[in-house]
Amino acid sequence: MDIIQAISLALLQGLTEFLPISSSAHLILLPVILGWEDQGLAFDVAVHVGTLTAVVAYYRKDLLTIIAAWFGSFTGKGASDDSRLAWYVVLGTIPVGLAGLSMPHSLEESLRSPLVIATSTIVFAMLLWASEKFAKERRTVVTLFDALLVGVFQAIALIPGTSRAGITITAGLFSGLQREQAARFSFLLSIPVIALAGMLKAFELFKSDIEVMWAFMAIGAAVSCVVAYLTIGWFLKLLNRIGMIPFVWYRLALGIVLFVVFIR
Known part of the structure; x- marks a missing residue:
């Protein structure tokens, strides 16, 4: 790996992690297209730390409120929308956690095929289109049903090309959430998911004999963090103005x- 590859992959991770176009697909495809060697496990950990830091920083006020309400529910203050949201984030994380732990490594490797990515990119583009076309946006408060539906859909995002953000926002729209609330719940759900994925990769890295290039890891984490933070704000503003259709066309193309x- 050189500095150009490190910055390019970090930019790509930061830009695509929270857009409905699949960051994993782009990170797999870019080295294939440009003939680069695989960036390695250590760098994957670094860019995940960057995007996790970005979403925590962006929603820091919401997170403090939600966590305070959650602890308050144990001390006699009663349940509130914020305390329930904390439980819904936990509940929505369980399906993808179970699916990720039970998936054989051989299956995970076989799913990294460009043709699998191409198929899932198109299939879930059509599902995204359907949610934009037919879903009725009504509610601003997340319910237990939303958490269950979005959580199950999130597990599907283990297939490269699906897009975790895309599939969870799609599920939120189908369940009746307004666009901004569907995106907000999707991004809050990303915090435990990215954290768990990063810890798992870090554990694999600890057990391996992989040489860690700390300079490239630091660059990757910093660049992906800044780009992801800017992307979240930009995407939320864009979402209310133009909706999801431009991302559908991008995925289809x-x-x-x-x-x-x-295919040859």
Whole structure:
């Protein structure tokens, strides 16, 4: 790895982690297209730390309120929308955690195929389109049903090309949440998911004999953090103005290009 590759991958991770276009697909495809060697486990950990820091920083006030309400529910203050939201984030994380732990490593490797990515990119683009076209946006408060539905859909995002942000926002829209609330719940759900994924990768890194290039890791974490933080704010503003359709068209175009390039 060199400095150009490190910055390019960190920029890509920061930009795509919270957009409905699949960060894992882009991180897999860019080295393939440019003929780079795999960036390695250590760098994956670093850029995940960066995006986790970004979403925690962006929602820091919300998180403090939610955590305070959650602890308050144990001390006689009673349940509130914020304390329930804390439980819903935990509940929504369980399906993807169980699916990730039970997935065989061989299956995980086979799913990293460009053709799998192309297929899931197109299939879930159509699902995203359907949610934009037919979903009725009504509610601003997350319910138990929302948490269960979004949590189950989030587990599907283990398939590269699906997009964790895309599939969870899609599920939120189908369940009746308004766009901004569906995106907010999706981003809050990303905190435990990214943290757990990062810890798992860090554990694998600790057990391995991989040489850690600390300078590149620091660059990757910093760049992905700044870009992800800016992307969250930009995406939320854009979401209310133009909706999800531009991302649908991007996914369809990307999927078609992948099929053309990799089917020979």
